[in-house]
Amino acid sequence: MRDRLDKIRAQVLEAIDSTSDEKALEDIRVRVLGRKGELTLILKTIGRLPLEERPEIGRLANRLKEEIEESIRARKEVLRRLYRRSQIEGLDLTLPGRCRPLGSLHPITQVMDEVCYIFERMGFTVVHGPEIELDFYNFEALNIPPDHPARDMQDTFYIDDKVLLRTHTSPIQARVMETQRPPLRIIAPGKVYRCDSSDTSHTPMFHQLEGLMVDRDVSFAGLKGVLTSFVQQVFDPDTHVRFRPSFFPFTEPSAEVDIQCVMCKGKGCRICSHTGWLEVLGAGMVHPEVFRHVGYDTERFTGFAFGLGIERIAMLKFGIDDIRLFYDNDLRFLQQF
Amino acid sequence: MxxxxxxxxxxxxxxxxxxxxxxxxxxxxxxxxxxxxxHKGLDSVIIGHVEETIPHPRASHLKICRVSLGREEVQVVCGAPNVKEGQLVALARPGTVLPGDKVIRPTKIYGVRSEGMLCSGEELGIGHDSTGILVLEPGPGINVGRPLIEAMGIDDxxxxxxxxxxxxxxxxxxxxxxxxxxxxDIPLYRGQGSEVRTQGSEIPISIENPELCRRYAAAVMEGVKVGPSPDWLITRLEASGIRSINNVVDATNYVLMEYGQPLHAFDLDRLIGPEVMVRTARSGETITTLDGRERELQSDMLVIADRERPIAIAGVMGGSETEVDVDTGQILLESAWFTPVQIRRTSRALKLSTEASYRFERGIDPNGVMRALYRVIGLIAQIAGGHLVGTTDIYPRPYRDREVSLRPQRANRLIGIDIGSEKMADLLKRIGIKVLYAGDKEIRAIVPSYRPDLKEEVDLIEEIARLYGFSNIPTLAPRARIVTQAPDPSQGLIKKIKNVLMAHGMTEVISYSFVSPRDIDSLGFSRDDPRMQIVKIQNPLSDDQSVMRTNLISSLMGAVARNQAHRNQDLALFELGAVFYNSTSGELPKEEQRLALLYTGSRHSDLWSGPKGQIDIFDLKGVLEGLFQAIRVSEWKVVSNTPHDPFYLPGSSARIVWRDGSVLGTFGEVAQDVLDAWDINGPIFVSDLSMDSIERASCRQITFCPLPRYPAVERDTAIVVSDQVSVQDLMDYISTKAPEVLEGVKVFDVYRGRPVPEGSKSIGLRFRYRAPDRTLSDQAVSKAHRRLIRSVLQYYKAELRE
Missing domain, CATH: 3.30.56.10 (Phenylalanyl-tRNA Synthetase; Chain B, domain 1)
Known part of the structure; x- marks a missing residue:
């Protein structure tokens, strides 16, 4: 019996060491240690041996079993390493990864989100309003009565005499003020519509963001503060900003905000019509007439409002020279962002 | 301007x-x-000194001139009879563009090199002498080598x-x-002249509608010789963007540009009466305006008429029958003030905007009417001869000075500065405001008649801010209370949806909200479908953009068409935006936010590994599942045997229904008719979802669920059922029979074909059992599982697949 164990030992250990894969190793295990395995059978028959041999043979057989198990485990480890090495050989890490191709968000969405985020950090809350709007909110509540020449500033699409496609996001000002009391700090992003034929700088639909802050002591100096900070965040902290007088019927004093041309740094180029400046925002102190429309006390409250075109900012940020590209929905354009 | x-x-x-x-x-x-x-183009016209002239060897009338420009000398061939040595001349160097777009280039004249041209005053557009070259008198600033325009001080x-x-x-x-x-802060020379009143003319003038015409002044001149205007006047008009007509008309336009007062000249001999009446048009009246177009007048339009007919549309344009031309000898000049709204309505109704109407509708200076009239009389006398017969000034409602007051403290607070009332008063005086009183509490002022925009305190505050200089106003953090307002939850949801879709490889598109009616028709909606409640635009730019979209599917079809035209075949697109329906209730059409997804082409066609092949409906459904998981919409299911939207291929679409029965949206394959209408290649898979419903179904509250303490046991079973049985149906049935310990069921395989009999399919299901309070025994699981499977098999007359 002892010889048989020795023989098994010699054969099996050698066989284990010469295996080349885990399958062969498993076969050996089954042959020797499986339910009907050679050694298993010996262990099962130990009971039938003469009494005096039993402890000795039992000990040897059990030790052999442990020895084989250990050897299989060790060989398995060796084989794994060999296998890993073979895998690594010939591995071309320059092949592209198995990535799920990403889509992209529309550049207008990206810039709108960024712009909103800047104002939200300054405590403004996003609100929305309808895109098809009443003439009243789009014009009259904003101090633009019928037959006012300021109506020429915005060519309007009409649905009927009283209903139109909003020409700016400003009507949301009036809608919010009708239902809320100061203090107010809101921004209103959205689509707006103008009856302009398309060219490189006009599309009949575009995006604006309107802002409004109203409280007891809001001043033009504060307006300058908020908008200067905004412009320097959205473009560059070193961007030069200037405020110059302008006219909007719903603000007074009104201002247009220019930044130093991002293309030529103020030297003068085609983009800035050789002025060195680019207009990016319209703003001003809310006109008392607008407050009167919504029943605010013009003696107690002052406020400022501003509006900006998202396409304009996106074009400057990304160097896009034709606004129509935003609405062609061409993947070759969209996937650049 | x-x-x-x-x-x-x-x-x-x-x-x-x-x-x-x-x-x-x-x-x-x-x-x-x-x-x-x-003098665009004349930058390189330089003052030169003629050093020497030599006769041209091959052309006796030409001279070869050596011209010094100070640091250098150039050779020019010149044909002018008056060129002589020692003259100071104007040399146009190569690159100069003379009036009339004549470009100067280096050239050879009869074999002799000429590097420029010596110019006459006429050639340069600065004089009228064309008989010879311009010869400059020596004087201060007239230095050799200097640009001519600058040296002569005539830069303009x-x-x-x-x-x-x-x-x-x-x-x-x-x-x-x-x-x-x-x-x-420097003086103004002209424009403040007081009004001179003279004797009336013989022409009867009346204003029937003084509320529409506040002032009407006229002058009669006779002996006028109509002809071309002098050059200086033509130059100024043309630079201002106005075409020259004749000296009389040009004079009225000149004064219009100079003083902002529109003027009109009538040929007095052609006025019937002669008489002038300012009245509204009578019904049926027409007039042929100066632009040659016959126009029908409405009874609310104001006209200037003679005894019988309208001779001008007040404040907009004159009539051609009384036009001033070469035969004119006597003229009637009009200088008036019309009500802005009146002029604006007429101009818009006639779709006719002129320099005159543009100014009237914004408001001109009522006190400037006579000043302009006298100015034009003087100018006509100067350039067209003739003399004044008399003037009339009908001013039924004279302008009254407007007083506006201002509180300096209010101004300082609104602007965010701190300046005294003296300084404010000083700024206001500079723009012609008459300050009556300037105290710390109040400034009272009279605004000038030419500033209709200054009506109330804030208007003066704006003037102060403007004159003080916006750049001098400090840039400060705003002084306002903190506002606590919860953000609109849909904002975060929209952002999340877009990001999840992007991560799934989808690209966002934004399309115009207006579409062609054909785009909506292409989807085949029935007449009573809400998506046929189309909102039309009254004044569209074109038929292609004449109605508001009622769905996003047509927008995505448009995007596919454009991309396929550019050979972008593999598309994964989405759009999130508003659609619009007419509604009988409410003042405004109904607006609804929707989300649409689209897939077409091959799956990852540009990858060397990973799943390939054509996109199918389950790629789209997988994205929907991922999306709903991300935004926590649970307990939704797909119901396929329902009426489908007409743009889907029959039998290939389904509704997505939430637990309360509301429809979140639909998905499916686009019908061939739609693809044909758009001339695009399929198959195309789309999903159309309601943002409102999704927002309602999206769970914002996350509740922690304790981790399971006992292991789960899984059992895999494949069941052969009829093809008619949907997985959803099977799942629904299982959930009704599920033992308490069944944690979940998943489909891991679907198989059709041998040995599964035709008309049947094998569905592989993985059941997961777990109890919250104990480890389930193998036996207990097997028992529960067997009972469940037995009931499924019975219910569906199904078999186990071995």
């Missing part, structure tokens, strides 16, 4: 260079959009100023001069 600096200088002596002037005007609110040199520029709608006073040289005068 195009303003010549030379003209401006007649009113105000500013000393700054043109660029600085433009910059300063811009910062004052008169945005200079462009600066254009009148056109400032193109964007005048805002509130500043009609700046639609004239005088108005801009007033601003320059205020800006630099």
């Amino acid at each position: 195009r303003i010549l600096t030379s003209w401006l200088k007649e009113f105000v002596a500013f000393k700054v260079p043109v660029k600085a002037l433009a910059e300063d005007l811009t910062m004052l609110g008169l945005e200079v959009e462009e600066i254009e040199s009148v 520029w056109v400032l193109d100023i964007g005048v805002t709608a509130n500043r009609p006073d700046c639609l004239s040289v005088l108005g801009v001069a007033r601003e320059v005068s205020a800006m630099y």
Whole structure:
């Protein structure tokens, strides 16, 4: 019996060491240690041996079993390493990864989100309003009565005499003020519509963001503060900003905000019509007439409002020279962002 | 508004260079959009000294001139009879563009090199002498080598100023001069002249509608000789953007540009009566205007009429029958003030906007009417001869001075500065405001008649801010209370949806909200479908953009068409935006936010590994599942045997229904008819979802669920059922029979084909069992599982697949 164990030992250990894969190793295990395995059978028959041999043979057989198990485990480890090495050989890490191709968000969405985020950090809350709007909110509540020449500033699409496609996001000002009391700090992003034929700088639909802050002591100096900070965040902290007088019927004093041309740094180029400046925002102190429309006390409250075109900012940020590209929905354009 | 600096200088002596002037005007609110040199192209016309002239060897009338420019000498061939040695001349060097777009280039004349041209005053556009070259008198500044225009001090520029709608006073040289005068605090030379009243003329003039015509002044001149205008006047008009007609008409336009007062000249001999009546049009009246078009007049339009017929549309355009031409001898000049709204309505109704109507509708100076009339009388006398017979001034409702008061403290607070009332009063005086009283509490002032925009306190505050300089106002953090307002939850949801879809490889598109009616028709909606409640635009740019979209599917079809045209075949697109329906309730059409997804082409066609092949409906459904998981929409299911939207291929679409029965949206394959209508290639898979429903179904509250403490046991079973049985149906049935310990079921395989009998399919299901309070025994699981499977098999008359 002892010889048989020795023989098994010699054969099996050698066989284990010469295996080349885990399958062969498993076969050996089954042959020797499986339910009907050679050694298993010996262990099962130990009971039938003469009494005096039993402890000795039992000990040897059990030790052999442990020895084989250990050897299989060790060989398995060796084989794994060999296998890993073979895998690594010939591995071309320059092949592209198995990535799920990403889509992209529309550049207008990206810039709108960024712009909103800047104002939200300054405590403004996003609100929305309808895109098809009443003439009243789009014009009259904003101090633009019928037959006012300021109506020429915005060519309007009409649905009927009283209903139109909003020409700016400003009507949301009036809608919010009708239902809320100061203090107010809101921004209103959205689509707006103008009856302009398309060219490189006009599309009949575009995006604006309107802002409004109203409280007891809001001043033009504060307006300058908020908008200067905004412009320097959205473009560059070193961007030069200037405020110059302008006219909007719903603000007074009104201002247009220019930044130093991002293309030529103020030297003068085609983009800035050789002025060195680019207009990016319209703003001003809310006109008392607008407050009167919504029943605010013009003696107690002052406020400022501003509006900006998202396409304009996106074009400057990304160097896009034709606004129509935003609405062609061409993947070759969209996937650049 | 195009303003010549030379003209401006007649009113105000500013000393700054043109660029600085433009910059300063811009910062004052008169945005200079462009600066254009009148002598554009003459930058390289240089003063030269003729050193020597030699007769041309091959052409006796030409001379070869050696011209010194100071540092260098050039050779020029010249044909002028008056060229002589020692003269100071104007040499146009190569690169010069003379008026009439004549470009100077180096050339050879009869074999002799000529590097430029010696010019006459006429050729340069600065004089009228064409008989010989311009010879300059030596004098201060006339130095050899200097650019001619600069040296002669005749540089002139056109400032193109964007005048805002509130500043009609700046639609004239005088108005801009007033601003320059205020800006630099320097005197204004002209424009303040008092009105002179003279004897009336014989022509009867009456105003029937004084509420529409506040003032009507007229002058009669006789002996006028109509002919071409002098060059200087033509030059100024053309630089201002006005075409020359004849001297009389040009004079009225000149004064219009100068003073901002529209004027009109009638041929008096052609007036019936002669008589002038300012009245509204009578029904059926027509007039042929100066542009040659016959126009029908409405009874609410104001006209100027003679005894019988309208001779002009008041404030808009004159009639051609009384037009001034070469046969005219007597003229009637009109200078009037019409009510802005009246002129605006007429101009819009006739779709006719003129220099005159543009100014009237914004408001002109009622006190400037006579000044302009006298100015034009003088000008006509000067350039067309003739003399004044008499003037009439009918002014039934004279302008009354408007007093506006201002609280300095209010101004300081609104602007965010701190200046005294003296300083404020000083700023206001500069723009012609008469300050009656300036105290710490109040400033009382009378605003000028040419500033209709100054009506209340805030208007004066704006003037103070503007004149003080926006750049001098500090830039501060706003002083306001913190506002606590919860953000709109849909905002975060929209952002999340877009990001999840992007991570799934989808690209966002944004399409126009207006579409062609054909786009909506292409989807085949029935007439009573809400998506046929189309909102039409009254004044669309084109038929292709004439209605508001009622769905996003047609928008995505458009995007596919354009991309396929560019050979972008593999598309994964989405759009999130509003659609619009007509609604009988409410003042406005209904707006609804929707989300649409689209897939077409191959799956990852450009990857070397990973799943390949054509996109199918389950790629789209997988994205929907991922999306719903991300935004926490649970307990939704797909119901396929329902009426489907007509743009889907029959049998290939389904509804997505939430637990409360509301429809979140639909998905499916696009029907062939739709693909044909758009001329695009399929298959195309789309999903159309309601943002409102999704928002309602999206769970914002996350509740922690304790981790399981006992292991789960899984059992895999494949069941052969009829093809008619949907997985959803099977799952629904299982959930009704599920033992308490069944945690979940998943489909891991679907198989059709041998050995599964035809008409049947094998569905592989993985059941997961777990108890919250104990480890389930193998036996217990097997028992529960067997019972469940037995009931499934019985219910569906199904079999186990071995």
